[in-house]
Amino acid sequence: MEYPELAGRTGRFRHGAPHxxxxxxxxxxxxxxxxxxxxxxxxxxxVLTVASGALTRVAExxxxxxxxxxxxxxxxxxxxxxxxxxxxDATACAPVLDPRPDPAGRxxxxxxxxxxxxxIGDNGDELLAGEPGTGVSWGLPDPxxxxxxxxxxxxxxxxxxxxxxxxxxxxxxLHLLDLYGGWVDVHWDRETYPYLVDVRWTGxxxxxxxxxxxxxxxxxxxxxxxxxxxxxxxxxxxARWVEPVPxxxxxxxxxxxxxxxxxxxxGFDARCLFADGSLLTPPELYVxxxxxxxxxxxxxxxxxxxxxxxxxxxxxVRTALGGAGGKARRLSEGPGWHHAHAGGDVLVIDDTVRxxxxxxxxxxxxxxxxxxPQPVLARVTDRSxxxxxxxxxxxxxxxxxxxxxELGAGPGHQQVxxxxxxxxxxxxxxxxxxVVVSVDTRGTPGVTPSFxxxxxxxxxxxTLTDHVDALHALTGKHPDLDLxxxxxxxxxxxxxxxxxxxxxxSDVFRCGIAIDPVTDWATLPxxxxxxxxxxxxxxxxxxxxxxxAPSGTAPLLVSPTGGLSEELKxxxxxxx
Numbered sequence: 001m002e003y004p005e006l007a008g009r010t011g012r013f014r015h016g017a018p019h020x021x022x023x024x025x026x027x028x029x030x031x032x033x034x035x036x037x038x039x040x041x042x043x044x045x046x047v048l049t050v051a052s053g054a055l056t057r058v059a060e061x062x063x064x065x066x067x068x069x070x071x072x073x074x075x076x077x078x079x080x081x082x083x084x085x086x087x088x089d090a091t092a093c094a095p096v097l098d099p100r101p102d103p104a105g106r107x108x109x110x111x112x113x114x115x116x117x118x119x120i121g122d123n124g125d126e127l128l129a130g131e132p133g134t135g136v137s138w139g140l141p142d143p144x145x146x147x148x149x150x151x152x153x154x155x156x157x158x159x160x161x162x163x164x165x166x167x168x169x170x171x172x173x174l175h176l177l178d179l180y181g182g183w184v185d186v187h188w189d190r191e192t193y194p195y196l197v198d199v200r201w202t203g204x205x206x207x208x209x210x211x212x213x214x215x216x217x218x219x220x221x222x223x224x225x226x227x228x229x230x231x232x233x234x235x236x237x238x239a240r241w242v243e244p245v246p247x248x249x250x251x252x253x254x255x256x257x258x259x260x261x262x263x264x265x266x267g268f269d270a271r272c273l274f275a276d277g278s279l280l281t282p283p284e285l286y287v288x289x290x291x292x293x294x295x296x297x298x299x300x301x302x303x304x305x306x307x308x309x310x311x312x313x314x315x316x317v318r319t320a321l322g323g324a325g326g327k328a329r330r331l332s333e334g335p336g337w338h339h340a341h342a343g344g345d346v347l348v349i350d351d352t353v354r355x356x357x358x359x360x361x362x363x364x365x366x367x368x369x370x371x372x373p374q375p376v377l378a379r380v381t382d383r384s385x386x387x388x389x390x391x392x393x394x395x396x397x398x399x400x401x402x403x404x405x406e407l408g409a410g411p412g413h414q415q416v417x418x419x420x421x422x423x424x425x426x427x428x429x430x431x432x433x434x435v436v437v438s439v440d441t442r443g444t445p446g447v448t449p450s451f452x453x454x455x456x457x458x459x460x461x462x463t464l465t466d467h468v469d470a471l472h473a474l475t476g477k478h479p480d481l482d483l484x485x486x487x488x489x490x491x492x493x494x495x496x497x498x499x500x501x502x503x504x505x506s507d508v509f510r511c512g513i514a515i516d517p518v519t520d521w522a523t524l525p526x527x528x529x530x531x532x533x534x535x536x537x538x539x540x541x542x543x544x545x546x547x548x549a550p551s552g553t554a555p556l557l558v559s560p561t562g563g564l565s566e567e568l569k570x571x572x573x574x575x576x
Contacts, residue, residue, distance in 0.1 A: 029071065075101075136168070303339065404486075406426055511575065
């Protein structure tokens with residue numbers, strides 16, 4: 001039977017649940033998206049008034065994304081290229097992308113599909129920057145941006161008087177534009193540091209992070225908005241690649257600049273946070289994201305992992321000078337994969353709004369998940385690889401079953417996480433007659449920096465070795481794994497690895513499914529490919545070694561989109 005709702009779309013299980021949460025800077029309002037049911041993708045925009053608990057539906061769906069003023073009294077979103085607003089009257093005269101009100105809610109800026117940047121203010125809709133017909137874009141994220149998690153190409157100043165915008169014309173530059181025609185270029189060595197990784201302007205001067213093309217060295221720069229000159233706040237360096245912490249750099253209330261970094265000496269192997277060079281977080285806490293600082297406190301809110309990489313928790317870290325330092329207080333409760341959002345003195349953890357002792361749940365229309373998976377988690381081999389083993393419901397011990405190694409999106413993406421929604425499709429496969437095994441090989445985040453980066457320029461060999469070794473190690477506690485019948489399945493880079501598995505380790509992997517596989521790393525964006533394999537011009541043999549053209553004789557099903565019925569027939573035939 002076909003289950004299209006399961007085909008790699010775990011997000012569907014979250015329909016009806018609050019998502020895209022934003023907390024106003026004063027903590028008075030919380031905005032979020034939520035659809036009417038578990039399989040309804042048309043999310044509506046809602047606002048919760050924290051003091052009263054009143055809930056207001058601001059817009060019917062579909063709302064894919066929105067932005068708000070600092071206090072969320074003004075909200076904007078685009079639908080089919082048209083501007084929609086709440087709390088302000090604004091009319092756009094061009095197709096709209098990424099509309100954003102200024103922090104005070106007086107004006108609305110937006111970009112257009114042809115790469116111009118416009119502002120709707122007291123004088124109506126005006127062009128702020130643009131070069132139509134030239135191939136040059138203003139305010140749109142440049143092609144490399146998404147590889148660093150940057151989805152924006154322009155930012156309001158805290159007072160709403162200026163905009164900091166990306167100009168992309170083959171190379172990337174950054175410019176300060178005031179609303180009256182003034183223009184200041186931001187100066188840094190763009191030839192040496194071509195990648196603009198992040199931009200933050202939450203107060204004081206803007207902060208930007210730039211990287212060399214090799215991604216082994218970067219700078220955190222403070223920008224003088226009057227002159228565009230930059231000052232180095234921190235250097236980022238790594239012999240493999242620099243991995244900035246999401247949410248940084250961040251200007252702390254005491255004026256220090258928070259940056260992410262790594263400790264790799266004196267026995268430490270940690271992903272940490274530093275404020276003007278001073279270590280803030282304990283080495284045992286793997287910092288995943290900086291959420292913000294709660295008003296009225298000196299506590300920094302972060303998402304991270306402490307000990308068990310399958311879990312993510314929310315922590316409060318002291319930032320006060322002269323404080324104890326280096327300690328983190330866990331705020332989330334119970335095992336799981338927890339998220340947080342902060343604004344003013346309000347903290348949202350998962351679907352719960354907290355202000356002081358008051359707790360308000362965000363309402364949800366999500367249905368119960370179809371399955372209640374219970375993966376058996378363990379760390380195996382001398383590398384302590386995180387693994388998860390999932391059996392069919394009602395499995396009788398002593399019944400040997402074929403094994404399906406689920407690669408998901410491949411290297412760099414955690415599979416072994418305590419999030420039931422992430423195991424729904426895997427439970428479907430288990431109930432179809434397989435023991436589903438997931439392995440977070442070296443190259444996966446969440447353990448330590450060295451664990452993540454040891455794959456540099458040898459990703460294929462390391463990940464394949466780890467999967468094979470993990471399978472053999474698991475048979476000790478899981479004798480029902482039939483290693484004579486092992487299949488492998490993945491999407492994108494996971495499809496690439498599945499192809500390599502059946503080609504290079506056919507002694508272990510009997511067949512494979514590659515959904516929309518990557519076959520040639522040279523076709524990937526350079527910012528992504530070079531992070532792992534280096535510059536192709538200098539490492540041709542490495543790129544050749546990582547190529548995975550599907551073989552005509554290998555038992556491999558290559559699918560452009562994936563279809564569970566077709567895949568199940570293939571695996572049943574090959575692993576019978």
